[in-house]
Amino acid sequence: MKIRKILNNNAVIVNDEGEEKIAIGSGLGFEKQKNDVINPQKIEKLFVLKENEKLQQLLLRIPxxxxxxxxxxxxxxxxxxxxxxxxxxxxxxxxxxxxxxxxxxxxxxxxxxxxxxxxxxxxxxxxxxxxxxxxxxxxxxxxxxxxxxxxxxxxxxxxxVQGGDIHETVRQTTMVQTMVKRIREYLNIAIDVSDIAYERLVTHLQFTLTRAKHQNSHVMDEDMFDMIKQKYMVSYHCAKKVADEAYASYGVYLPEEELGYITLHIERLRTQ
Missing domain, CATH: 1.10.1790.10 (PRD domain)
Structure with a gap:
């Protein structure tokens, strides 16, 4: 495996069976020259990426x-x-x-x-x-x-996540934050972020958004849902507000079946 270009002391571009790759390993580029042969056992990581050019630029740019x-x-x-x-x-x-x-x-x-x-x-x-x-x-x-x-x-x-998008991760986390804010404002309560009820609510909202993204909602028995709406009316109306906010601000539709579960989490938080 021959060196085609030295990026820094620990990273070089090599020719591996006719294909350009970026090889990373301790001291790979130290006191080396173009066309020097390197020991494959010293290579810790080998990259063949569509972002190969970006990685080259990064290695040349940052310390x-x-x-x-x-x-x-x-x-x-x-x-x-x-x-x-x-x-x-x-x-x-x-x-x-x-x-x-x-x-x-x-x-x-x-x-x-x-x-x-x-x-x-x-x-x-x-x-x-x-x-x-x-x-x-x-x-x-x-x-x-x-x-x-x-x-x-x-x-x-x-x-x-394979094919993960940092912007989508931030977007979904921001959506959860916005939904919790709406719950706090609607109920006019202080939320203890160290409370297990808060943790359960936040986690459930994240999974709800993931299911909504893939159009795969929780199914709740219709009679059970009607009972929850009647028994926990304040929390249900709050859940509706949260769903309306998700749709208005982010274009995410939360089906009725999901509102029953969100209502239960809000009720637990409200009655702590």
Missing amino acids: EKHFTVSEEIITHAEKQLNTELNEHIRVQLADHISFAIEREQNGIQLKNALLREIKVLYRQEFEIGLWAIERIKNEIGIEMPVDEAAFIALYVHTMK
Whole structure:
């Protein structure tokens, strides 16, 4: 396997059986030259992507340490989740991490408006995010706020889904946040985000939106649904408001069958 181009000390472009690939491994490019033969056993990762060009540009643009720590985060995430993450977003994650480090170095901190929802909806990914900011602190010497752990959690969650789209992940999480806000305003109550009822509501809303996206709703017995509407009238009207908001703001239709389950979660929250 011959080197065609050196990107940095740990990344090179190689010719592998007539196909250009990006090879990554500790010291792969160190003191090497074009046409040098590399030991395949030293290659930790080999990329053949449609985003190959983007990855090349990224490796030339961002500091080597930033990409290395990003790869360490991905490796850790794969071990924790026991799954191989979607490679197509790793460029975005490395780019995000590098930009976040630069922001911190310039004294600019971004608040994550979805922090509460992310901690509940993507608990395992958030733990990975916390590990990531600790790793960045140890490797780069930059201390990140907990908000950054939540940003990284969004990327990790998206990478878990084949063909995942970070914008869709943010959109759905924002929708959940908006729906909870409407519930709080309609009922005029303070919601304890550490309460199990809040966690159950948020998780249920996320699954409801996922089912709505795939047009696969929960089926509830008609008599049971009528009973819930009559018994928990305030919570049902609140659920209707939430459904109307989802349709008006995001174009997502929640069928009647789903409202019964949402009503039960709202009632539990309301009567805590």
